[in-house]
Amino acid sequence: TPNLAYPTPIKLGIGEPQHAPPQFVLDVISQNLGKIQNYPTTNGLPELRQAIADWLQRRFAVQAINADTQVLPVMGTREALFSFVQACFDSSNTKKPYVVMPNPFYQIYEGATLLAGGQPYFVNCTAENNFVGDYANVPSEIWEQTQLVFVCSPNNPTGSVMGFEAWQNLLALSDKHGFIVASDECYSELYFDKAPLGLLEVCARLRRDDFERCVVFHSLSKRSNLPGMRSGFVAGDAKLLTPYALYRTYHGCAMPIHHQLASIVAW
Numbered sequence: 001t002p003n004l005a006y007p008t009p010i011k012l013g014i015g016e017p018q019h020a021p022p023q024f025v026l027d028v029i030s031q032n033l034g035k036i037q038n039y040p041t042t043n044g045l046p047e048l049r050q051a052i053a054d055w056l057q058r059r060f061a062v063q064a065i066n067a068d069t070q071v072l073p074v075m076g077t078r079e080a081l082f083s084f085v086q087a088c089f090d091s092s093n094t095k096k097p098y099v100v101m102p103n104p105f106y107q108i109y110e111g112a113t114l115l116a117g118g119q120p121y122f123v124n125c126t127a128e129n130n131f132v133g134d135y136a137n138v139p140s141e142i143w144e145q146t147q148l149v150f151v152c153s154p155n156n157p158t159g160s161v162m163g164f165e166a167w168q169n170l171l172a173l174s175d176k177h178g179f180i181v182a183s184d185e186c187y188s189e190l191y192f193d194k195a196p197l198g199l200l201e202v203c204a205r206l207r208r209d210d211f212e213r214c215v216v217f218h219s220l221s222k223r224s225n226l227p228g229m230r231s232g233f234v235a236g237d238a239k240l241l242t243p244y245a246l247y248r249t250y251h252g253c254a255m256p257i258h259h260q261l262a263s264i265v266a267w
Contacts, residue, residue: 015156017225025226028262035257042249044073048260048267052218052233055267059188060201064209069238072245073260075253076230077186077217081150082112084215087247088180088240089147091117098142101150102133104157106184109150118147131158135170143177152184154196167202174213180240183216186232189223200235211236224266231255231263 043049046067053067065071074080091097099113103122113120121142123133132155149170153162162170174181183199203211215236221227234241248254255263 015222016227017222019225021225021229022266025224025229025262025266028265029229029258032258032261035261038257040254040257040260042254043245044255045257045260045264048073048264051264051267052235056200056235059195060198060204062200062204065200065235066238070211070241071233071235072241072248073231073233073255073263074217074248075232075255076221076227077184077219077232078108079230079253080217080232080234081106081108081182081184082115083248083251083253084182084217084234084244085112085116085118085148087244089116089118093145095145098146099148099150100135100138100142100146100179102152102155105150106152106156121146125155125158125160131155131160132162132166135166135173143173143179146177146179148180148182149174150182150184151199152187153198154185154187154190156187161196164197164202164205167197167199168206171202171206171208171214178213180213180215180237183214185216186219186222188218210238213237213240215240220263220266226266229259229262231259231266 049067049071052071053065056062056065096117096119098121099118100121100123101109103124110120123135123138125131125133151162170181181199185198188196188198199214199216200211203214215234217234219232220229
């Protein structure tokens with residue numbers, strides 16, 4: 001008789017946390033399941049936006065951040081990274097603009113770029129450049145056609161972390177060429193002894209308090225072992241988050257209220 005049982009899968013992915021989620025977060029979810037009868041708003045609860053803003057100030061020494069205009073809760077960074085490109089990208093140019101990204105790369109960076117009508121430009125992360133990527137050697141003709149740069153720090157899969165000088169140089173290029181810097185920081189809370197530097201922290205040191213052309217993406221998935229809750233946020237330049245919030249209104253990605261309440265205690 002043939003064995004019709006499904007074989008045990010061999011998982012090749014390493015992005016899913018294997019530790020138990022915090023019980024106090026699960027308690028908030030179970031205590032608020034009745035909220036499922038209400039539609040959530042795209043911008044999220046004011047209390048959640050404020051909790052995120054408070055965490056950013058504690059974690060990254062950001063002096064001030066406006067919870068109403070510079071923070072937007074999202075359904076995890078995967079959705080946000082993809083949709084942000086669609087909202088901020090201008091493909092009206094006859095030449096396909098570039099989105100610069102690290103290589104190896106998260107497939108969402110490339111997929112979002114192609115759907116938005118752009119073309120990816122890969123910055124190789126190798127042992128020779130300490131797996132950070134050498135943005136300084138990107139040709140000027142590429143920068144002139146670049147609309148957005150993805151940075152993943154700490155990087156997946158290399159674990160490399162961007163230092164202050166490398167961030168400063170990238171922001172100088174952004175000032176010169178006008179591209180957006182999008183920092184994927186969903187691994188920022190996985191470290192041994194020294195907390196990794198974040199883009200908003202760099203902005204704070206440089207007195208770029210409006211975070212001009214800078215956005216960061218964070219998630220509770222890795223930080224708090226809550227990948228199935230689909231909770232994260234985008235924060236940074238209010239001029240970029242305003243059209244992004246409008247775009248999200250039309251494709252309906254709003255976090256359930258009981259997940260928002262649980263996210264408040266998690267952050």
